[in-house]
Amino acid sequence: MDVYRKKQQWDAASLPDPVISPLRSYRQLMDPPTERWPVFPTFDQRTLAELVREELADRGEQSETIDKRRVEYARDLLLALDEDTRPQSIMTDGARSILQRLSEAAKIAIDHPKHDYLAPHGGRRGMGEVLVRAFGYTVAARYLDNSEDMVRERYSHIEAGELGDVATEALDRVDNSGQNFETKEM
Structure with a gap:
């Protein structure tokens, strides 16, 4: 896709x-009217009104004519559809606002230090975490279309936890082997 x-x-x-x-x-x-229509278009009325005004003005329509056309439609999105004018995708803040309203309306309790609603990037971040844990940083970086360094930075908590587990295992091995390791001062 x-x-x-x-x-x-x-x-x-x-x-x-x-x-x-x-x-x-x-x-x-x-x-969607075209293949290039955004998956999640903006429904922000101000944004759509500006889009319709600019697009129709660029096509040579006068301001008064544009205003009359807008009155004929219940929403500017419908006029944009009829005029083959592609709206922009929803912005992150718009998605956050919608998710806040939906989370509140559905009474979804979110225990997160930064927000109390479902966040827009949760799916991508969650998928990244699953891939790092299952297949490592390289595969996750390729899937997420990021550099491996960026993925390591974003998911550093996984590596920290794994290194803690490795250290615990090392201590268990030493304790179980009965060996006495002395530290030498330099």
Whole structure:
């Protein structure tokens, strides 16, 4: 599946099977007018109003005509659809706002130090953590389309925990072997 990535370019994405069916259902429900329609378009009225005004003005329509056209539609998104004007994708702050409202309405209790709602990047971060734990930093970096250094930095808590486990195992081995290790001063 091709997706519009953070790097502002279309690229093939490897999606896990449990994600594909819901995305296809969502796409069918949205019925986007073009292949390049955003998966999650903005529904922010101010943003859409500005988009419609600018796009129609760029096409040569006068301000009064644009205002009349906008009145004919219940929402600027509908006018944008009729005019083949692609809205931008929802922004992170917009997604946060929606998720805050939905989390509150659904009475979902989130125990997180930074927020009390479902966060927009939770899925990607969670997938990164699963991949690092299951297959290591290199595979996770390739899947997330990041550098291995960035993935190591973002998921450093995993390595810290694993190193703690290694140290514990080393101490257990020493204790169980009966060897006496002396430290030498330099």
